[in-house]
Amino acid sequence: MSVCSRVVVVTGANKGVGHALVQAVLDRDSSAFVFLGSRDVKRGESAKAAIEKHADRVHVLQLDISDAMSIVKAVDEVKRTCETNTRICAANAEKPMYALVNNCGVFLDDDYEQTLNVNVLDTHNVTEAFLPLVGSRVVFVSSASGPMYVNNLSKKGQAIFTSKDKSWEDIEEIIAIVKKNKGVLESGSNAIPDHLEGITASSSQWYGLSKACVNLYNMHLARTHPSLKVHAYTPGWVATDMTLTKFGKRDGMITPQKAAITGLKMLYEELPGNGRFYGSDGVRSPLDAYRNPGDDPYVSDSE
Numbered sequence: 001m002s003v004c005s006r007v008v009v010v011t012g013a014n015k016g017v018g019h020a021l022v023q024a025v026l027d028r029d030s031s032a033f034v035f036l037g038s039r040d041v042k043r044g045e046s047a048k049a050a051i052e053k054h055a056d057r058v059h060v061l062q063l064d065i066s067d068a069m070s071i072v073k074a075v076d077e078v079k080r081t082c083e084t085n086t087r088i089c090a091a092n093a094e095k096p097m098y099a100l101v102n103n104c105g106v107f108l109d110d111d112y113e114q115t116l117n118v119n120v121l122d123t124h125n126v127t128e129a130f131l132p133l134v135g136s137r138v139v140f141v142s143s144a145s146g147p148m149y150v151n152n153l154s155k156k157g158q159a160i161f162t163s164k165d166k167s168w169e170d171i172e173e174i175i176a177i178v179k180k181n182k183g184v185l186e187s188g189s190n191a192i193p194d195h196l197e198g199i200t201a202s203s204s205q206w207y208g209l210s211k212a213c214v215n216l217y218n219m220h221l222a223r224t225h226p227s228l229k230v231h232a233y234t235p236g237w238v239a240t241d242m243t244l245t246k247f248g249k250r251d252g253m254i255t256p257q258k259a260a261i262t263g264l265k266m267l268y269e270e271l272p273g274n275g276r277f278y279g280s281d282g283v284r285s286p287l288d289a290y291r292n293p294g295d296d297p298y299v300s301d302s303e
């Protein structure tokens with residue numbers, strides 16, 4: 001029986017992008033032990049059963065990131081399992097997790113509050129809760145919708161979402177303003193303070209806004225935890241329940257298995273810098289414009 005030294009927790013891994021990434025990690029890395037996050041244990045167990053070849057290196061973790069108690073229990077379960085499971089021998093007992101992958105997310109057409117809650121606030125809460133256990137990496141499954149949203153803003157709005165020094169409180173303030181005004185933000189109105197002028201939040205923009213905030217949080221976390229490698233990426237346009245129920249099967253969609261290739265890169269490769277955003281081809285991409293896979297890498301003149 002081989003011993004596993006790389007413990008990875010993936011949220012929302014019972015299907016779609018997250019599930020394919022779990023499979024890819026286990027295929028590639030014989031020293032990986034994966035906690036397969038699922039808010040519903042039965043769905044998690046079915047997802048584990050589909051990875052039969054490596055099932056002995058998978059632990060289904062009940063984790064609803066919108067439920068504070070579920071997060072507390074999940075952190076405790078990971079800690080205890082790492083101490084007691086004889087398959088796991090983490091290099092650093094204090095920080096037994098190699099990586100946290102913040103994969104889970106929602107794209108709700110009719111509920112901006114829930115979209116912002118899950119994709120940003122709950123993602124922040126679960127990250128902060130696991131952070132004391134994480135030794136090496138945090139990965140955010142973001143979206144090209146973030147840069148596409150930012151691209152449509154005024155210069156002032158773009159400056160907000162490309163700033164490298166936003167704090168978590170700054171991000172919370174953006175979410176609070178959008179919620180308070182029920183998504184209706186008009187430049188120059190009283191609804192929005194001067195320093196947030198340029199942010200818009202029409203109903204078609206909620207998801208993109210949420211991912212632009214994830215990209216800000218990605219940079220914040222990298223800045224405040226320089227000993228960790230922290231990166232965000234878009235998996236591409238992937239055929240999963242999220243997209244198939246909304247758009248149906250379309251040309252250009254990729255499989256979750258193909259999307260997992262870039263997830264592996266975020267988890268295992270020595271990437272330069274920290275807090276960067278990557279395209280679905282695993283190439284660095286800007287925060288304020290869509291970069292086509294295959295195009296030249298984005299190069300920032302500020303670092």
Ligand SMILES: NC(=O)c1ccc[n+]([C@@H]2O[C@H](COP(=O)([O-])OP(=O)(O)OC[C@H]3O[C@@H](n4cnc5c(N)ncnc54)[C@H](OP(=O)(O)O)[C@@H]3O)[C@@H](O)[C@H]2O)c1
Pocket residue numbers: 011012013014015016017018038039040043063064065066102103104105106107118122141142143144234235236237238239240241242243
């Ligand atoms: N598919 C794409 O084209 C695409 C493109 C860009 C970015 N992304 C991002 O990729 C990530 C994965 O999306 P996907 O396409 O794989 O979607 P998906 O098939 O709908 O899977 C989403 C996963 O998130 C879980 N989830 C939702 N809310 C949760 C919560 N509160 N707590 C815990 N888990 C929760 C779901 O659990 P249940 O099964 O219980 O609902 C499911 O496991 C998301 O962050 C998404 O924004 C996807």
